[in-house]
Amino acid sequence: xxxxxxxxxxxxxxxxxxxxxxxxxxxxxxxxxxxxxxxxxxxxxxxxxxxxxxxxxxxxxxxxxxxxxxxxxxxxxxxxxxxxxxxxxxxxxxxxxxxxxxxxxxxxxxxxxxxxxxxxxxxxxxxxxxxxxxxxxxxxxxxxxxxxxxxxxxxxxxxxxxxxxxxxxxxxxxxxxxxxxxxxxxxxxxxxxxxxxxxxxxxxxxxxxxxxxxxxxxxxxxxxxxxxxxxxxxxxxxxxxxxxxxxxxxxxxxxxxxxxxxxxxxxxxxxxxxxxxxxxxxxxxxxxxxxxxxxxxxxxxxxxxxxxxxxxxxxxxxxxxxxxxxxxxxxxxxxxxxxxxxxxxxxxxxxxxxxxxxxxxxxxxxxxxxxxxxxxxxxxxxxxxxxxxxxxxxxxxxxxxxxxxxxxxxxxxxxxxxxxxxxxxxxxxxxxxxxxxxxxxxxxxxxxxxxxxxxxxxxxxxxxxxxxxxxxxxxxxxxxxxxxxxxxxxxxxxxxxxxxxxxxxxxxxxxxxxxxxxxxxxxxxxxxxxxxxxxxxxxxxxxxxxxxxxxxxxxxxxxxxxxxxxxxxxxxxxxxxxxxxxxxxxxxxxxxxxxxxxxxxxxxxxxxxxxxxxxxxxxxxxxxxxxxxxxxxxxxxxxxxxxxxxxxxxxxxxxxxxxxxxxxxxxxxxxxxxxxxxxxxxxxxxxxxxxxxxxxxxxxxxxxxxxxxxxxxxxxxxxxxxxxxxxxxxxxxxxxxxxxxxxxxxxxxxxxxxxxxxxxxxxxxxxxxxxxxxxxxxxxxxxxxxxxxxxxxxxxxxxxxxxxxxxxxxxxxxxxx
Amino acid sequence: xxxxxxxxxxxxxxxxxxxxxxxxxxxxxxxxxxxxxxxxxxxxxxxxxxxxxxxxxxx
Numbered sequence: 001x002x003x004x005x006x007x008x009x010x011x012x013x014x015x016x017x018x019x020x021x022x023x024x025x026x027x028x029x030x031x032x033x034x035x036x037x038x039x040x041x042x043x044x045x046x047x048x049x050x051x052x053x054x055x056x057x058x059x060x061x062x063x064x065x066x067x068x069x070x071x072x073x074x075x076x077x078x079x080x081x082x083x084x085x086x087x088x089x090x091x092x093x094x095x096x097x098x099x100x101x102x103x104x105x106x107x108x109x110x111x112x113x114x115x116x117x118x119x120x121x122x123x124x125x126x127x128x129x130x131x132x133x134x135x136x137x138x139x140x141x142x143x144x145x146x147x148x149x150x151x152x153x154x155x156x157x158x159x160x161x162x163x164x165x166x167x168x169x170x171x172x173x174x175x176x177x178x179x180x181x182x183x184x185x186x187x188x189x190x191x192x193x194x195x196x197x198x199x200x201x202x203x204x205x206x207x208x209x210x211x212x213x214x215x216x217x218x219x220x221x222x223x224x225x226x227x228x229x230x231x232x233x234x235x236x237x238x239x240x241x242x243x244x245x246x247x248x249x250x251x252x253x254x255x256x257x258x259x260x261x262x263x264x265x266x267x268x269x270x271x272x273x274x275x276x277x278x279x280x281x282x283x284x285x286x287x288x289x290x291x292x293x294x295x296x297x298x299x300x301x302x303x304x305x306x307x308x309x310x311x312x313x314x315x316x317x318x319x320x321x322x323x324x325x326x327x328x329x330x331x332x333x334x335x336x337x338x339x340x341x342x343x344x345x346x347x348x349x350x351x352x353x354x355x356x357x358x359x360x361x362x363x364x365x366x367x368x369x370x371x372x373x374x375x376x377x378x379x380x381x382x383x384x385x386x387x388x389x390x391x392x393x394x395x396x397x398x399x400x401x402x403x404x405x406x407x408x409x410x411x412x413x414x415x416x417x418x419x420x421x422x423x424x425x426x427x428x429x430x431x432x433x434x435x436x437x438x439x440x441x442x443x444x445x446x447x448x449x450x451x452x453x454x455x456x457x458x459x460x461x462x463x464x465x466x467x468x469x470x471x472x473x474x475x476x477x478x479x480x481x482x483x484x485x486x487x488x489x490x491x492x493x494x495x496x497x498x499x500x501x502x503x504x505x506x507x508x509x510x511x512x513x514x515x516x517x518x519x520x521x522x523x524x525x526x527x528x529x530x531x532x533x534x535x536x537x538x539x540x541x542x543x544x545x546x547x548x549x550x551x552x553x554x555x556x557x558x559x560x561x562x563x564x565x566x567x568x569x570x571x572x573x574x575x576x577x578x579x580x581x582x583x584x585x586x587x588x589x590x591x592x593x594x595x596x597x598x599x600x601x602x603x604x605x606x607x608x609x610x611x612x613x614x615x616x617x618x619x620x621x622x623x624x625x626x627x628x629x630x631x632x633x634x635x636x637x638x639x640x641x642x643x644x645x646x647x648x649x650x651x652x653x654x655x656x657x658x659x660x661x662x663x664x665x666x667x668x669x670x671x672x673x674x675x676x677x678x679x680x681x682x683x684x685x686x687x688x689x690x691x692x693x694x695x696x697x698x699x700x701x702x703x704x705x706x707x708x709x710x711x712x713x714x715x716x717x718x719x720x721x722x723x724x725x726x727x728x729x730x731x732x733x734x735x736x737x738x739x740x741x742x743x744x745x746x747x748x749x750x751x752x753x754x755x756x757x758x759x760x761x762x763x764x765x766x767x768x769x770x771x772x773x774x775x776x777x778x779x780x781x782x783x784x785x786x787x788x789x790x791x792x793x794x795x796x797x798x799x800x801x802x803x804x805x806x807x808x809x810x811x812x813x814x815x816x817x
Numbered sequence: 818x819x820x821x822x823x824x825x826x827x828x829x830x831x832x833x834x835x836x837x838x839x840x841x842x843x844x845x846x847x848x849x850x851x852x853x854x855x856x857x858x859x860x861x862x863x864x865x866x867x868x869x870x871x872x873x874x875x876x
Contacts, residue, residue, distance in 0.1 A: 170843050170848070173848060174839070174840060205818065215829070216829070
């Protein structure tokens, strides 16, 4: 690593920092005291090997916090599980745990600590399970050790210890292995039987091999295959034919027929086919389950972002550390710089940059002002700040996001429903066909009837129909969620691709809800700077867009508060600076001090003193950074772009010109917007409406696909199909690209399923496919469909632009030391 | 051919043993993390540990 980058976290070195960390004989440059401490601590433990093993740089180390609050019984009740033998167990979410080398480091560093009994790290889930004896060491001491390595530990609920997903995964793995081993063994005996059939084998040896085959297949049937039998039984009870019915029927038939043949000493047994079928199907399901769990991880990651502890102002005025579940509405909490906000609350301190990457996927922090609502899970970048708790627990925005995401994942999109319905009809068809095959072959050649019927049952692959849509869509939704795009209705993805007419709202969608100062027209002999400074001084305490724009335009912050400051709602502000009375505001208001000047637009703001107008400020809305490119890409892709706004014609027109949009309507009411949408739909356009999701709600409902742009509190009530939680318009393009890719993959899957089934089923009915080959074909087909769906991933380009939200959320908490 | 009467039961015993061993492994979290253990062989033996400064650990 060159010395321009930190040895520990590989971030660029700040110019003014010269810190060195000593590892053995060598010396490395590091960027902050936290990293220095981490490097030296790792070296002291003799674990510098870590720097060679890792493939991802570590997170920037934060100076170690005080973890003593974790030893409080109230907090431990929720997070620590006590065992009968006196030991305790906890599950810790480790921020900064990025690669296998990290888990190596953590395991090594903690395992030899006296009192720690067991350490288990799961790098995929970023979790650490620790078991320790509380008499020897306290939880906080363990957490401190972890923090000194440069990680930020967050104990999570003790329930996480027996995660459902893990249990499911383990059970599936066991079934898979039983089926696999059973398959190998029964195939060995099958090979012996085939060889015997050609070379001659006496019947007692043959029967011996068959019995052995039965012996090794039975565990497969009893332990691994019941998933299918149970599934088929469920389908039968609900009168819905699904994938499990033909599978269970085939497996059951093959197995029972083989037993019968074994007892009878008949011509052929199929133990190998049966166990192979089970094994291959189970591997398909295993992959599918993996994909599902990975999708669930996103929701999980969001849910875990809320901190577990909060600093509350007690009645006495002192600060006390309490568990977040102990907080109540109205409490005042203090959040330190770099800490996560424990509950939704109103900011009491002046202002603070807040990192809302959990919601937005964007790590750049956003300035929040007093009175604005901060959401739980976002991170205060400076501090300490004070916060009055407004929502707790399940009422927080974070919880509602989690609920929305969960709900969307549970809904069956119409593609999937279609797939299901088709699969059910397909299964019914296959069952009929196998019956017909059996009847025909019984008439023609009874000895081949069973094999042919079996082949039809086995080779047909309804899974390819039924699996393709859910796997592809689940995967797409998971990938999008990590980019800050929440798909609330799965059908929306399809419509987003088909949409050819994009209607944008203006304010808050194409523009930010803030203004920028474009021109200062000086109408007196004072310099521009002086006018600006006066204006900024007058607007110092205000937070409306004009005040912010003026303050942003003056570099220096002036602290002198004007005397006799007075706000006149809807008009302007008045104050006395250096003995002079000034007014800043609308023409009529400011001019009341002196004589009026009436040039310029209505939106302008005028600074005046008793001698008359001093300067006139012209503002315009700030365009979103990505508005231009987004519209350009949409137009390039052949979509029509239109702006509908309730704002004044001049503003909308100037914005439309800036963006190069020819089609715009200004000053139109929501009802008129809705009418316009209906007219467009009538003319055959498929409409995507992009709005900010709150005041647009009824209009959004009138579009084919409604896209809301917004973070924060609006999200929960949003009537949108897709939410660009990132507050980043460009995400629309990413979502569209990904949706396109998803549909393409879906289509490939359906083509494959149709082609495969229509070629192979007739062949099987003709008796040209033997059951074992049918088993391979069918399972390969399902596997292909699933693997194809897993190809849906973030396009390379977009990865660079926005790291996944969960990733950021987990890593962005480190603050400059 | 009588040898198969010995070999087959032997192989079945092996089978049972391997299934048992695998189950034990799964139940004891041996398969939860399939990445980290691959790194173990790459690490050197621990160096002679320099005197650990115990007083520093209580921060």
